[in-house]
Amino acid sequence: MVRITICSRILKFSKPYFWCATQSSSRCFNSRAQSHDLITKTITSSLQDVLTRPTWQNRSFVQCRRVSSHAQMAYDHQSVTIEKFDALCEEVKIREALEVVDILEDNGYVVDFPRILGLAKLCGEVEALEEARVVHDCITPLDARSYHTVIEMYSGCGSTDDALNVFDEMPERNSETWCIMMKCLAKNGEGERAIDMFTSFKEEGNKPDKEIFKAVFFACVSLGDINEGLLHFESMYRDYGIIPCMEDYVIVTEMLAACGHLDEALEFVERMTLEPSVEMWETLMNLCWVHGDLERGDRFAELVKKLDASRMNKESNAGLVAAKVSDSAKEKLKEMRYCQMMRDDPKLRMRKFRAGDTSHLGSDKTVAALRSLKVQMLDMGFVPATRVCLDKVEEEEKEEQLLFRSNKLAFAYAILDSKARRPLTVLQNMRTCVDGHNTLKMISLITGRELRQRDQRRFHIYKNGVCSCNDYW
Template sequence: MVTGYSQSGNFEAAFELFKNMRKENIPLDVITWSAVIAGYAQRGCGQEALDAFRQMLCYGSEPNSVTIISLLSACASLGALSQGMETHAYSLKKCLLSLDNDFGGDSHNEDLMVHNALIDTYSKCRSFKYARSMFDSIPRRERNVVTWTVTIGGYAQYGGSNDALKLFSEMISEPYAVAPNAYTISCILMACAHLAALRAGKQIHAYVIRRHRYEASAYFVANCLIDMYSKCGDVDTARNVFDSMPKRNDVSWTSMMSGYGMHGRGNEALDIFDKMQKAGFVPDDISFLVLLYACSHSGMVDQGLDYFESMSRDYGVAASAEHYACVIDLLARSGRFEKAWKTVEEMPIEPTAVVWVALLSACRVHSNVELAEYALNKLIEMKAENDGSYTLISNIYANARRWKDVARIRQLMKNSGIKKRPGCSWVQGKKGTASFFVGDRSHPLSPDIYALLERLIDRTKAMGYVPETNFALHDVDDEEKNNLLAEHSEKLALAYSLLTTSPGCPIRITKNLRVCGDCHSAFTYISKIVDHEIIVRDSSRFHHFKNGSCSCGGYW
């Protein structure tokens, strides 16, 4: 009965019956223990599952493969690497897991399930070396769709997107090709979104269209396609996918709103919000968070404030720290610092790190040194500072020509063991990905890249472009600063793209950090003289440069 309740999702009844059985000293077999451990794991109660397993061993019951799989699920949910490794060792000791050269046999299915669970656990604990070792230990012909999916999903979710794409290609290749399921497709689309790999994303979309087995998971796959196209800079195709959906769920609407928001198309985001309500969907906290984000990145201050006030008044949605952060960002970006600070002071909850980061980011736009210092100190108090926070304050100090403070922040970072991530920009081309770092001269086309960049800068200067030397965080003369600015990674990526992209085709650049203010200004001028729309995705949003203007309207 415990198993029956657990499998039907009635965990409360299963746990109550289990407790009563223990009180009455009714013998508990491995099936009962496994059902309880599985129930805890499925509810996200990883610690309780681990405790139940310990009690099971003390009770003298021998775990089976099902027990181990449930226990590994609990370890994965907790990110408990050491307990996962102990479970791995226990499985080998009790012959519940075969060694590499013994794979197969009568218990093949259970053996593969344990292997898959171990891959999932190691991936979610971000121990990719062990996850990949487990994957590689399974002969190619023995791997099933779960084996491939948990490995691809681990890479896609935790920073190995390029590896995820390579594995997906292997998965669908002969011999021993395995057909991906809807979850595999969602994972690989996530990898494409992370890399801004539009070409690969389109190929996977075509794969989905050619095979009709995903219709039962239409929501799942279509929502991932909307997200992928939006994050790859093609929000119009994302809208086509959205419009072609026969039915939509709340994630569909929110994903489309989010796509418009990150591209600074606030009016379209508000239109989707209105249509969502007319379709019978009630906005929740996530819907309003996305909506406020869209307003903030489109400069729609009054509309954003109206929606924020209507959240609790009209919809009964309580504002979280993230909602307040969006409102503070909205106000501070538009220069309304007094109102932003008043909002912080009147928050009914304690401001979290996300609030102070929002305030610090907005101070960069308007060079508000005093407020930026206060926000950074709050982050330091919370031990929530990172390289991005220090870089922001360095930019603000440099803009104010306070070079001693720039040096002090560098020393503070060094003492804290915090290293600044190097700026990196990349573009996807027909021959693969080309990546550039600051001052990069490793590419075979470097002489041509720098020559073209010099010509472009000269032409834009004649049009009125003045290098914003405050973004070169060094106390050197202006000529040297100009040279430093010309070597920024996004400028190198643009020059490379102009050399290798057919006229009229959009140029898509992705940067791991926020785009430099001088590069933003230069790209605005360059877009007047090149026959391309320049689309830049940075860590915050998208910028579409065309005919001398940017879609952000200065709200970035």
């Protein structure tokens, strides 16, 4: 028997500057990094087992446990139960849940694997990257499902490098593995790498199925390359004998419309051999509204009402794109996490912004900064996309409303409140509109800043007047 002792080290949970924009408001956070001590864990095993296990599984032997003096004071070790762990997960207290895992292990109780995987999913949903890396060290993937959960966790956190490391370390990969990894890359603005991965998938002798092609179409949306997407659609039947069904037609239509090619999307629907479903018209309705084609969107809305009126809710009837239930649930979890962070750290500062609200502290400077930026943007040829403003008011009033939307107020405040050239991040629980997207590109060029925006759909990285999404989102 060989006794292996892993040296202790320090794990820092840094809290970078970030600003959070919500549908009704924007919040600005600022805090310094905190650190938690790691203590060593002594493991006894046979030397042969350690030497022959894959690199990934060796991680289970070198797990380090996070135990801070604060946690030891907060919890009575004997009174901590698995129900406490479940309650902390419900409250999105991820760090405290990890502390409970360590305490339970000290008491001889091992948290069951499904609960640990559930904690990993929670990290991805609330984009808690640093906590996700700690959870990763608690997982010993035994099958493809476990690996997939970790990849999806890192995908939700926006870390494609971590996800690719997990993918590369997998001893075996199936079709679902490739599909998840491709979607991870495309979701985080790396559509070209996703297409390259599809090429590698075929070069390894694998045969694509419908799910793989869905990931390919999603990657083409990320790239804004509808020609490549249509070529892959034709290849489905020609090269692989996959007969397209209505779901496939809806996905391709969504790809065309999401890239802004509304005419091509409608032509594609008209050439279909199948009768368009209500899902098809609903997809076109939403994407026409997203791209400002209100007249055509209203026409598709009438078709949706005739076919299935239950699909039209209050937002849809008002000409707005309704948020998905799953997206709303994730935003609620994120909101709980931010509130918890502020309660736990008194140094954490928050600034709340509402669209058009200039009553907050420092609003005069924020408003002046926005107006100054607007003058510079107009001089550079910027034209406000007033078509996304649905209020029946004059053009000047529409421009004023667009200028003082919550995400722009948050960015303007952040620019004034941070050091020059420092990258800024906004977390937003709604899909960014055309005007907001164009505005942030211009602001990144004028200020020389790297602006990061996480909206309901993906990450946008604005730098030198260009966005990582290539203007397709």
